Amino acid sequence: MSRKLTPTRKNSRLLSRKSKGPSRARISMPPKPVRGPRGEDEFIDKCTERYYFESAGVSLYDAAIRKAPQQFRAKLTEIRDQERAHAQMLREVIRTLDADPGVMTESAKLSQIESSGVIHVIEHGNFEAVMDALLVLELVDNAKWELLIEIADELGDDEAKESFEDALGDEADHLVYIREQIVQTTMYRLQTRAA
Numbered sequence: 118m119s120r121k122l123t124p125t126r127k128n129s130r131l132l133s134r135k136s137k138g139p140s141r142a143r144i145s146m147p148p149k150p151v152r153g154p155r156g157e158d159e160f161i162d163k164c165t166e167r168y169y170f171e172s173a174g175v176s177l178y179d180a181a182i183r184k185a186p187q188q189f190r191a192k193l194t195e196i197r198d199q200e201r202a203h204a205q206m207l208r209e210v211i212r213t214l215d216a217d218p219g220v221m222t223e224s225a226k227l228s229q230i231e232s233s234g235v236i237h238v239i240e241h242g243n244f245e246a247v248m249d250a251l252l253v254l255e256l257v258d259n260a261k262w263e264l265l266i267e268i269a270d271e272l273g274d275d276e277a278k279e280s281f282e283d284a285l286g287d288e289a290d291h292l293v294y295i296r297e298q299i300v301q302t303t304m305y306r307l308q309t310r311a312a
């Protein structure tokens with residue numbers, strides 16, 4: 118049974134707000150349909166964004182390897198090679214979608230600007246800063262592969278989805294490795310300072 122609110126001093130503000138209709142925050146827009154030509158365009162845009170970001174990742178890891186102490190180089194080189202393989206796989210997916218990977222889309226342009234901040238840190242910072250920059254890179258990597266997997270799933274592109282899931286598996290390893298190195302280096306520094 119519903120009860121009507123009678124105006125009192127306590128609830129007068131609530132009632133006057135209610136009388137203006139639902140608040141903006143409560144209005145949720147229906148999700149845009151992903152299927153159809155616009156969905157394909159979105160997919161190409163996001164694949165191209167990832168393609169340019171992964172390609173930039175190869176250069177970023179190259180720069181990081183040049184600065185890395187010997188004990189980090191083998192693993193960073195392995196990660197660099199996986200980033201390169203991801204970029205190559207994306208180039209093939211974009212071609213399968215009848216698009217040209219050489220054409221920069223809007224999202225790809227933005228991702229280039231984003232990665233330019235990371236390269237700046239890698240080129241000018243010490244190795245600790247380099248690892249922090251790689252952490253930013255890998256967090257974006259993981260989130261963006263998850264998004265691509267969702268889009269591929271929505272479009273029913275099972276082949277692309279499977280390749281993207283393999284890439285996400287690699288990215289999860291990258292993230293764990295970079296995070297572990299940062300934790301270990303930070304702990305070592307704290308302990309040696311405390312001693």
Ligand SMILES: [Fe+2]
Pocket residue numbers: 171174200203258288
């Ligand atoms: Fe990546």
Ligand SMILES: [Fe+2]
Pocket residue numbers: 174200254255258287288291
């Ligand atoms: Fe990665």
